[in-house]
Amino acid sequence: MTTEDLSTKAQQQAAAAPSRRTVLCTAGLAGAGVMALGACGAAQDAANSAASSASDAATGALKDAVSKATIPEGGGKVFPDQKVVVTQPTAGEFKAFTAVCTHQGCVVSDVANGTINCGCHGSKFDITTGAVKAGPAKEPLPEKKVTVGTDGITVS
Template sequence: MTHLDDEPTTAPPAHDASVSRPSRRVVLASAGAGVGAVALAGCGSAQDAANTAVSSASDAAAGAVKDAISKATIPVGGGKVFADQKLVVTQPASGEFKAFSAVCTHQSCVVADVADGTINCACHGSKFDITTGAVKNGPASSPLPEKKVTVSGDGISVT
């Protein structure tokens, strides 16, 4: 009869410190990079893909905020700057809404605020008319580009 105590035992192999193994982080990062490279291979350059992703994300974010503008948030005789969307919406007279690019035509700073009938750039002091976007005070020499405003119910959308 054989007893269990008589059977030879084998110890698990000891860790061999001389064998270099990549860390879990390196393995995961390499796998992710490989998948990304394969996905991009058929769709153009990595830069094109990155530009498309950024553009799509910013378009979606801009659309969401533009559609969410409440008429009540735009003061009569004033306006509001949506810096993330590079948009300024004004209400020169009750119920009359205007929208302009919030990028100053002088050196491309985003305008800071709307006060006293003007859209104001804090970078160099340019001021633009809240009704037309025309320059009221330089150094800017070109008006702010106007955007199309659609009023529906209590909301405003800008395209």
């Protein structure tokens, strides 16, 4: 092979092969894509973590706020932020219900005289069962699970 043939062959190979600049740019773009995807995953993980933390904080706040001493016997307490009402119909018996009135979705306002009371339209619910004592609501308040422990009351 002549020198001219070798030179032509080298030029053809160089034209067919990507330049160093092309290789570096492609590698840089691929790396940026991987980092962007990683950032998306990290953002999603952060969002999931924040939602979980908010849920844990709300549960923790309710647990901290609800001690046996804060729920009066024969009465109860409304926790509007958590949309829960906790009652103590008789000594040591704790009940919990959703605090969202079944009439039109208002959060109940208070517990008095053996009933959970909705200030929006006057519905009254039994503190033991959540049953309607006075309308316009027609459905009882859904009951929630109550666990009484040494550190307070947990509602789920």
